[in-house]
Amino acid sequence: MNDPVKLQLVSARMLTGSVRELVFAATGGAALSGYAPGAHFKFQLPVGERCYSLIDFEPRASDAGHYRFAVLLEADGSGGSKHMHGLEPGDEVEILGPVNEFPLQPSKPALLIAGGIGVTPIISMATAHKAAGTAFRFHYACRTEAAMAYRAELEAAFGDQLTLHFDDRAEMALDLAGLMQSCGSEEHIYVCGPKGMIEAVKRAADAAGIAGTRVHFELFTTAAEQAGDEAFEVEVKSTGEVFVVPAGKTIIDVLEEGGVDLVYDCQRGDCGICQTDVIDGVPDHRDVVLSDSEKAEGKVMQICVSRAKSARLVLDL
Numbered sequence: 001m002n003d004p005v006k007l008q009l010v011s012a013r014m015l016t017g018s019v020r021e022l023v024f025a026a027t028g029g030a031a032l033s034g035y036a037p038g039a040h041f042k043f044q045l046p047v048g049e050r051c052y053s054l055i056d057f058e059p060r061a062s063d064a065g066h067y068r069f070a071v072l073l074e075a076d077g078s079g080g081s082k083h084m085h086g087l088e089p090g091d092e093v094e095i096l097g098p099v100n101e102f103p104l105q106p107s108k109p110a111l112l113i114a115g116g117i118g119v120t121p122i123i124s125m126a127t128a129h130k131a132a133g134t135a136f137r138f139h140y141a142c143r144t145e146a147a148m149a150y151r152a153e154l155e156a157a158f159g160d161q162l163t164l165h166f167d168d169r170a171e172m173a174l175d176l177a178g179l180m181q182s183c184g185s186e187e188h189i190y191v192c193g194p195k196g197m198i199e200a201v202k203r204a205a206d207a208a209g210i211a212g213t214r215v216h217f218e219l220f221t222t223a224a225e226q227a228g229d230e231a232f233e234v235e236v237k238s239t240g241e242v243f244v245v246p247a248g249k250t251i252i253d254v255l256e257e258g259g260v261d262l263v264y265d266c267q268r269g270d271c272g273i274c275q276t277d278v279i280d281g282v283p284d285h286r287d288v289v290l291s292d293s294e295k296a297e298g299k300v301m302q303i304c305v306s307r308a309k310s311a312r313l314v315l316d317l
Contacts, residue, residue, distance in 0.1 A: 115193020
C-alpha cells in the first residue's frame with residue numbers, strides 16, 4: 001500500500017441527525033489518487049484505523065481535486081465516528097489507500113442494495129453504471145425517512161432507477177425474495193449495509209438459485225463485543241503457542257500482540273483475507289463470508305471477527 005496521504009477538510013454538513021458529509025482535498029494542492037467504484041480509504045485516527053467509502057454523484061475525473069465521504073455517528077462505537085464528526089474545516093487527517101474489496105463489474109447489469117450508511121459505495125456504483133449506460137436497479141432501505149441520507153440528491157440523479165424503502169412503513173418495506181426472483185440471468189447483486197441485511201440477501205439469493213459468484217457485499221461495521229462473550233484459548237499449530245483471547249479483543253488483536261505474523265485487511269468479516277483453517281475446536285462464526293453449510297462444517301473461520309464456542313481453538317497458523 002502507498003504511504004499515507006495528508007488531507008484537509010474543506011467542507012462539512014449534516015445530511016441527517018446522525019450522518020455527516022465530509023469533503024477533503026489534498027494539502028498543498030497535491031494530486032489525489034484515482035479509484036474505482038466501491039473503493040475506500042483507511043483513515044489513521046487517534047483512536048485507530050477506520051475505513052470509509054468514497055462517494056461520487058458524477059463520474060470520477062482523473063484530475064478531481066476532492067474526496068467525499070459520509071460518516072454515521074455511532075453513539076456506542078469506539079470513537080472513530082465521533083472524531084470524524086468533530087473535525088472542522090481546515091483540520092487535517094492522514095489516509096492510506098485506496099483499497100477496493102468491493103469492485104463493480106463494469107459491463108454487467110447490477111442490482112444495487114443499500115442499507116443505512118451502506119449507501120456510500122453503492123452511490124458510486126450507480127453513478128458509474130449510469131454514465132456507462134449499463135443497466136442497474138438501485139434499492140435503498142432505512143429505518144425511517146428521516147434517517148435517509150442523500151434522498152433528494154439520489155432521486156434527482158437516478159429517477160426511476162431508484163426505489164426507496166422505509167422499515168416503519170409496511171407498504172415500502174424491502175422485499176428481498178421478490179427482488180431475487182426478478183433478478184436477470186446476467187445481473188450481479190451488490191449489497192452494503194448491516195450484517196443482518198447482507199445475510200438476508202445472501203439467503204434470498206441462494207433460495208432463488210443465484211450463484212454466489214454474482215453476489216457481492218461489504219459490511220459496514222467492525223468487530224464488536226457481544227453479551228455473553230467469554231475468554232477462550234487459541235493454539236497456533238506451527239509453534240504450539242497458546243494465547244488467551246478475552247472478551248473485547250479479537251483473535252487478530254491477541255495474536256499480533258504476541259508477535260504472530262498475520263495477513264488480514266477489513267477486520268469486519270466481509271473480505272475473507274484472514275480466513276484460517278480450524279484444526280480443532282468449534283468456531284463461533286460472526287462473518288458474512290462463509291455460507292451456512294461452511295459455518296456448520298467449522299473447518300475454516302474468519303479470525304478478525306469470529307470467536308470460539310469451545311474452550312480452545314487450534315488454528316493452522
